[in-house]
Amino acid sequence: MKLYGYWRSTAAYRVRIALHLKEIPFESVSVHLVNNGGEQHHEHYAAINPNELVPCLIDGDLTLNQSLAIIDYIDNQYPNVALYPQEIKQKAQVQALSLDIASEIHPLNNLRVQQYLSQELAVSDEAKSAWVEHWMNIGFKAIENKIASTSGLYCFADEVTVADICLVAQVYNAHRFKVDMTDFPTINKVVENCNRLPAFIKAKPENQSDAVK
Amino acid sequence: MKLYGYWRSTAAYRVRIALHLKEIPFESVSVHLVNNGGEQHHEHYAAINPNELVPCLIDGDLTLNQSLAIIDYIDNQYPNVALYPQEIKQKAQVQALSLDIASEIHPLNNLRVQQYLSQELAVSDEAKSAWVEHWMNIGFKAIENKIASTSGLYCFADEVTVADICLVAQVYNAHRFKVDMTDFPTINKVVENCNRLPAFIKAKPENQSDAVK
Known part of the structure; x- marks a missing residue:
């Protein structure tokens, strides 16, 4: 898994916690939100996430944005540690x-x-x-x-x-x-x-x- | 089920669509967002939803806010019409x-x-x-x-x-x-x-x- 994020992005931080709770190894790719007019607006990244926001997760053929959608996806794919109550x-x-x-x-x-x-x-x-x-x-x-x-x-x-x-x-x-x-x-x-x-x-x-x- | 909402609230509108798609009968309670300084800020409603926003759903002993949480709850309780793909x-x-x-x-x-x-x-x-x-x-x-x-x-x-x-x-x-x-x-x-x-x-x-x- 590859996670596009930024150290101080609150939403990327959420996803990192979920990945670490489940002990899923991942590669972090930094998208600098301030330098160069904000790298999230660069063509390369906008093609990955048209919202031009971090985080974005790549898992095989899946490109997924929105931290809560990413966390739910991880939770469904790796049910080893549950992140929601069952009830x-x-x-x-x-x-x-x-x-x-x-x-x-x-x-x-x-x-x-x-x-x-x-x-x-x-x-x-x-x-x-x-x-x-x-x-x-x-x-x-x-x-x-x-x-x-x-x-x-x-x-x-x-x-x-x-x-x-x-x-x-x-x-x-x-x-x-x-x-x-x-x-x-x-x-x-x-x-x-x-x-x-x-x-x-x-x-x-x-x-x-x-x-x- | 009782849904606190307001005709023009975008978030309440979402929940109404979900309830109608599933054909779940519900009682609508209107919380006027503008009159009287906004009824969502009145003590009675703030006790139900401390966020002082609509919608809020009451189902038996459950009081639930946030439209997407309400929709997922409805979807889990009434799987007759699926609102998400299975995959x-x-x-x-x-x-x-x-x-x-x-x-x-x-x-x-x-x-x-x-x-x-x-x-x-x-x-x-x-x-x-x-x-x-x-x-x-x-x-x-x-x-x-x-x-x-x-x-x-x-x-x-x-x-x-x-x-x-x-x-x-x-x-x-x-x-x-x-x-x-x-x-x-x-x-x-x-x-x-x-x-x-x-x-x-x-x-x-x-x-x-x-x-x-």
């Missing part, structure tokens, strides 16, 4: 929490949106930080509320699920943008517990070969 | 296309974002229209590119999938915001074909009891 209602709750992050928090704060805010709308750096903080706060508040009653070691009792994968990557991003996390004790507890696991450590942005220190 | 790689492609819409296009254009742009960032109506058009165009361009080689009657050959559900709701939204769709002939063809099916007709915003004509 239908529990699985649905895990999916909903993952989407609370992947469809509500992350899309509003990623690079292309921040670029549009500054370049097209001339939004100041201060107002851009407020934007990032606003959407993260709203999202984390809802998640804190949800997992206060479901969490054990992780978001849902004591098994790692896709919800934890999404949460850890999003909280990394929150720290990067200096979002105050003091109001979210359950989230912080879960993230700490995840970050003790080898798969989560291996997947960390700073542990990737394209990381800039 | 793992094909399923993954359907998921990726659904997420191209649900995680890339829709979150940037929904009501709360438009409200933030005008209220917090004093963005003009013209610049707000350009914002909506920008994200829809980027997203539709990638989708047109993808489905040009996979479509038959629908996004993937001749079976209706979740990708079609997401596409129809998103294109409804595009028309509402007067986005020029002439560059997307495959998308237009698929949407037209879907909109001939009874389930898609029943689910249309204008056919809901809370629709404002």
